[in-house]
Amino acid sequence: xxxxxxxxxxxxxxxxxxxxxxxxxxxxxxxxxxxxxxxxxxxxxxxxxxxxxxxxxxxxxxxxxxxxxxxxxxxxxxxxxxxxxxxxxxxxxxxxxxxxxxxxxxxxxxxxxxxxxxxxxxxxxxxxxxxxxxxxxxxxxxxxxxxxxxxxxxxxxxxxxxxxxxxxxxxxxxxxxxxxxxxxxxxxxxxxxxxxxxxxxxxxxxxxxxxxxxxxxxxxxxxxxxxxxxxxxxxxxxxxxxxxxxxxxxxxxxxxxxxxxxxxxxxxxxxxxxxxxxxxxxxxxxxxxxxxxxxxxxxxxxxxxxxxxxxxxxxxxxxxxxxxxxxxxxxxxxxxxxxxxxxxxxxxxxxxxxxxxxxxxxxxxxxxxxxxxxxxxxxxxxxxxxxxxxxxxxxxxxxxxxxxxxxxxxxxxxxxxxxxxxxxxxxxxxxxxxxxxxxxxxxxxxxxxxxxxxxxxxxxxxxxxxxxxxxxxxxxxxxxxxxxxxxxxxxxxxx
Amino acid sequence: xxxxxxxxxxxxxxxxxxxxxxxxxxxxxxxxxxxxxxxxxxxxxxxxxxxxxxxxxxxxxxxxxxxxxxxxxxxxxxxxxxxxxxxxxxxxxxxxxxxxxxxxxxxxxxxxxxxxxxxxxxxxxxxxxxxxxxxxxxxxxxxxxxxxxxxxxxxxxxxxxxxxxxxxxxxxxxxxxxxxxxxxxxxxxxxxxxxxxxxxxxxxxxxxxxxxxxxxxxxxxxxxxxxxxxxxxxxxxxxxxxxxxxxxxxxxxxxxxxxxxxxxxxxxxxxxxxxxxxxxxxxxxxxxxxxxxxxxxxxxxxxxxxxxxxxxxxxxxxxxxxxxxxxxxxxxxxxxxxxxxxxxxxxxxxxxxxxxxxxxxxxxxxxxxxxxxxxxxxxxxxxxxxxxxxxxxxxxxxxxxxxxxxxxxxxxxxxxxxxxxxxxxxxxxxxxxxxxxxxxxxxxxxxxxxxxxxxxxxxxxxxxxxxxxxxxxxxxxxxxx
Numbered sequence: 001x002x003x004x005x006x007x008x009x010x011x012x013x014x015x016x017x018x019x020x021x022x023x024x025x026x027x028x029x030x031x032x033x034x035x036x037x038x039x040x041x042x043x044x045x046x047x048x049x050x051x052x053x054x055x056x057x058x059x060x061x062x063x064x065x066x067x068x069x070x071x072x073x074x075x076x077x078x079x080x081x082x083x084x085x086x087x088x089x090x091x092x093x094x095x096x097x098x099x100x101x102x103x104x105x106x107x108x109x110x111x112x113x114x115x116x117x118x119x120x121x122x123x124x125x126x127x128x129x130x131x132x133x134x135x136x137x138x139x140x141x142x143x144x145x146x147x148x149x150x151x152x153x154x155x156x157x158x159x160x161x162x163x164x165x166x167x168x169x170x171x172x173x174x175x176x177x178x179x180x181x182x183x184x185x186x187x188x189x190x191x192x193x194x195x196x197x198x199x200x201x202x203x204x205x206x207x208x209x210x211x212x213x214x215x216x217x218x219x220x221x222x223x224x225x226x227x228x229x230x231x232x233x234x235x236x237x238x239x240x241x242x243x244x245x246x247x248x249x250x251x252x253x254x255x256x257x258x259x260x261x262x263x264x265x266x267x268x269x270x271x272x273x274x275x276x277x278x279x280x281x282x283x284x285x286x287x288x289x290x291x292x293x294x295x296x297x298x299x300x301x302x303x304x305x306x307x308x309x310x311x312x313x314x315x316x317x318x319x320x321x322x323x324x325x326x327x328x329x330x331x332x333x334x335x336x337x338x339x340x341x342x343x344x345x346x347x348x349x350x351x352x353x354x355x356x357x358x359x360x361x362x363x364x365x366x367x368x369x370x371x372x373x374x375x376x377x378x379x380x381x382x383x384x385x386x387x388x389x390x391x392x393x394x395x396x397x398x399x400x401x402x403x404x405x406x407x408x409x410x411x412x413x414x415x416x417x418x419x420x421x422x423x424x425x426x427x428x429x430x431x432x433x434x435x436x437x438x439x440x441x442x443x444x445x446x447x448x449x450x451x452x453x454x455x456x457x458x459x460x461x462x463x464x465x466x467x468x469x470x471x472x473x474x475x476x477x478x479x480x481x482x483x484x485x486x487x488x489x490x491x492x493x494x495x
Numbered sequence: 496x497x498x499x500x501x502x503x504x505x506x507x508x509x510x511x512x513x514x515x516x517x518x519x520x521x522x523x524x525x526x527x528x529x530x531x532x533x534x535x536x537x538x539x540x541x542x543x544x545x546x547x548x549x550x551x552x553x554x555x556x557x558x559x560x561x562x563x564x565x566x567x568x569x570x571x572x573x574x575x576x577x578x579x580x581x582x583x584x585x586x587x588x589x590x591x592x593x594x595x596x597x598x599x600x601x602x603x604x605x606x607x608x609x610x611x612x613x614x615x616x617x618x619x620x621x622x623x624x625x626x627x628x629x630x631x632x633x634x635x636x637x638x639x640x641x642x643x644x645x646x647x648x649x650x651x652x653x654x655x656x657x658x659x660x661x662x663x664x665x666x667x668x669x670x671x672x673x674x675x676x677x678x679x680x681x682x683x684x685x686x687x688x689x690x691x692x693x694x695x696x697x698x699x700x701x702x703x704x705x706x707x708x709x710x711x712x713x714x715x716x717x718x719x720x721x722x723x724x725x726x727x728x729x730x731x732x733x734x735x736x737x738x739x740x741x742x743x744x745x746x747x748x749x750x751x752x753x754x755x756x757x758x759x760x761x762x763x764x765x766x767x768x769x770x771x772x773x774x775x776x777x778x779x780x781x782x783x784x785x786x787x788x789x790x791x792x793x794x795x796x797x798x799x800x801x802x803x804x805x806x807x808x809x810x811x812x813x814x815x816x817x818x819x820x821x822x823x824x825x826x827x828x829x830x831x832x833x834x835x836x837x838x839x840x841x842x843x844x845x846x847x848x849x850x851x852x853x854x855x856x857x858x859x860x861x862x863x864x865x866x867x868x869x870x871x872x873x874x875x876x877x878x879x880x881x882x883x884x885x886x887x888x889x890x891x892x893x894x895x896x897x898x899x900x901x902x903x904x905x906x907x908x909x910x911x912x913x914x915x916x917x918x919x920x921x922x923x924x925x926x927x928x929x930x931x932x933x934x935x936x937x938x939x940x941x942x943x944x945x946x947x948x949x950x951x952x953x954x955x956x957x958x959x960x961x962x963x964x965x966x967x968x969x970x971x972x973x974x975x976x
Binding site: 178 | 860864875880881882886887890891893894897898902905906909910912913916917920923924927928961962965966969
């Protein structure tokens, strides 16, 4: 029934059009209208992505829901969309998170509401484009264009050091992507005039060339992930961004980096990927161990979660570069789980920040006395963040650790320390914020969460638990694609 | 020797513009200041007439006139149409600005038309003398335009500087041309090309001549290390004139470079390629780094122009059709964006107030979100970010450079454009992240409003669908070279 519809185009353009419509409502007078249009647009954007999952054929590694149109024939650039088991979950995740972001900003954002909502909707469409693009230039256009709304979101609605953070974020990510642009142009000529990503998979390349290409892609995606040592933009951007911005940053944009590794680095430069394994694993383990320790000493909640994101993403890159299916699927599960958990943590911090206008752990304490329902939710999310069994956080981390043992015991050992550190920094933060005596008189006046806040926290709680207890619906769609990718990588492509 | 009037057909637009300009010049003497709008409308009408003539005589067949001194090909037709368009938009943007500053005079319009005529001659020149004549007609008009604001010390200084350096550049160019003449025994570009193809001849004289010519061209394009005049002139000239210099003349300068280096001296491209490499890298470095330190928006855009001209050279130095058409696309994208950026300064200016400091843009999003959005598009286009036309311009040039085997130059180019992104971002930052200090209402006239919106949306629209313009550039190049 839905076969005729260009679902991926809808997933991209419905939010963007809704965003433009929201923008058109103009001044603050029409803010209620802007909010409702935004919500409808976000929901519609999410609904059109549902058939992508329901009608997904998990038995093939081929691209599905393919759309093809000539776009810029002069350079043979095409509007070519399609998704496989790796990209499909992210399109859904992104569209889903957008709905949450709109709801989360409902009452909180009181200045330039229409611009705020529009920025997120447009960004959501562009991010779907990033995951669905099969043409390198199309990918690049979405990849870069996405920066513009995020830059504005951080800079306009962010905290006190927002301008510094926004500029840092923008320039860091631009640096990486510009080199990727040169890499694409190089591949364009090597492949005889094609910007099709899938054409590059079969292209034989010598090892030195592969390494250079690998590094160009690496820089652009490592900044996005972010991997140690190019992670320094993330804590700044997270801390200064408004809640919605932090959620999108953590839940979605970080995944673009890891997705890029799977879509570009591994299949286009497989031999270089093998060659660089040691390097990548080292960086990942540093992120896991060292950044966990950094997270431990943070006094600002958002910063703490930002560092914990970096550490969790270290798991993802570790999983990818173990080159076995358990590790890669673990990485993917970890990415999706982190999408839910980090979104939940940032939304939770947002709930507190809206009441007390502080992110300092020391300003809180004894929250459970005043906000018991919220404390229960935060408990669940904190456990998921520290990777306790039964929550989604456990599944991915456990898979990656199992995969690491097969490769090298010490990889697994170092990676497993996160189970201790993660629990330490998350639960310690939880203890200081939620338990204890109420010392701050402001905390004594707090009211528990309202229905709006309850709704998005509850949805996330259900998802976190469901994924933790029964992850199969997620893993089965990616299984074939992952194995296919690994087979391709194992083969190599030296001329 | 037979002479038929139809032999002059290829230069019909030039003849028409000359006649129209003389008519406007004389008519303007009899108009009172209140009737000055007649001059304005006639000027636009003259441009429209040229546009119609050029368009209707564009056959796609290369035609020569005046014994091979003048050429009418698809390239010249395309560039001329863009030129009329640019000049017309410049005039619309400038009208209120000029009126409020007492410069809404016949002289302005006549000088602009003469400069346009000079540019048209440059675009269609097929001979060193025609080229030089067009160049001087343009330059002399521009010197006068820069100095139009008699009482302004800074404008007079800029005019003086422009004149002295411009004259020096013209001298160099002439000197170079004479050497090439000595080496090849010809001033006609196709014949020079033929001679060079057959035999490089006295290469010492030739290379010497080439060096002088390239230096002269670099002056006119405003690329480092011959860029010193650019910031001062852009800053000192009335913004209307800056807009004219910053956009229309770039089209002519591009044609000028193309005619000399490509149509005349293509055979010795290895020699000029090396020079262009150095100038391109220097321009990108100087332009992008110096722009960071600017506090004046016009000066910042001047340095940005220098860096963009450096990028343009990257396309030219690829030295093949692909490179030239990408350079042409680049220049058109730049002109379109530059029109909007300089136009915005005039749009934000008012009686007794020049909105040319970067600070003046503070909080524009709160004062008027639409103009802030349009300027945001311009800035991202200048920075070369999708989905604006500036990105495809950059992509086109980069792919030409990589194809020509200069991958390292492409890397240098993108690294400098990263530095460039920093100061374009600063403008966006001020517009969106700061609170306004200036609370005057922004009240442009309806025509400016519409045109500015169309301009901004064209930057975005051509960024989403760049194919038609790209195809046009490639087609024009293929048919003409």
